[in-house]
Amino acid sequence: MKEDSQKFELQTKSGESVTVGDVSVTPRSQALTIRWPQGGWVWNRPHSLIVQRGEETEHIPVLDITRILQVGLYALSALFVILSFVFMIRKVSSQK
Amino acid sequence: MSEKIKEFTTATVTNEKTIELIEKLFTVTQPETIYGKPVEVGDRVVFTASEVSVGMGVGFGFGGVFEAEDDSEDGPDNAEMGGGGGGGGGSQGRPVAVISVSPDGVDVEPVVDATKIALAFFTMLGSIFFMGAKMKKESKK
Structure with missing residues (x-):
């Protein structure tokens, strides 16, 4: 090489x-x-x-429509998971 | 030349040939790889655009012990030598668009892979339902 x-x-x-x-x-x-x-x-x-x-x-x-939609949907999933964790952490800390 | 030295030389040549093969892998970067051959359809010329990815990796290892001194041309016969190698690779291609050129202009028609989009959509739905249920459970506590 x-x-x-x-x-x-x-x-x-x-x-x-x-x-x-x-x-x-x-x-x-x-x-x-x-x-x-x-x-x-x-x-x-x-x-x-x-x-x-x-x-x-x-x-x-x-434009690669398939790639754009795929990345968009996976990004939405990731965003939802992150937001859910943030919500749960806040809930737990407010209960203490 | 002793058999073991011959084996070592053969392995070295194989290694060099593999490196040549890896160099050929990089010809994939040419535009001709992803744009199809133009086809005339009436007064239009149609060709496809695809996405291609190729990967390859190899590994070799040699080792040996020469226990006795041997000045003969044939080399030591009691040499203990060993070696091994392995490799792997993969490639994938997917159509992205169909391009149509006519005297009136250019049309780019995207090729949509419904299966991939459906999989991503159901993954998103799954994560929403899973995390939604977990949040509901947490809020009840």
Whole structure:
């Protein structure tokens, strides 16, 4: 394994453009890389699309709806558990 | 060369090949890995966007004792050597969106995994009911 390689790396790369008529779309990806001496882990996800039409350039994000909803629901669960504990601790301390 | 030295050399070569394999793992960072090949459908071009994660790890260990001095080319025959190794890895991929490019513009259609969302939803419901019951029990005391 390369010694100069970084342990943590977040890269955003552009792929090959797709052109239809005067619309040109360049997909962009974001990759998180974690390396260790005898292994590694890579997570690559779609980031955005660069849409070019004539002289106009537009950035369209590629949203992962499943991930957003999943994280939101798990965060709500965690928040509810924390709030419940806070409520119970307050209740116990007020009874003493 | 004695058999034990040969085994050691073979193991070292295997280790180097494994490191080469790990280096290949990092080609997953390329955008071509997650964006599918564009397909023409009428006047549109459609391609998919997916999420990919890949992980791998290996470990090796060698050891040995050379009890007698041996200057011969073949090396010591009474060397006690041993080694072992293991490794593991995994990968997963999931479609995120379908992108459609037409002369009129670009459409990004999200791909929703209902099973994953349902699991997260029932986890949330479970935690609400469990903690709600516990709070009710505490307030009765």
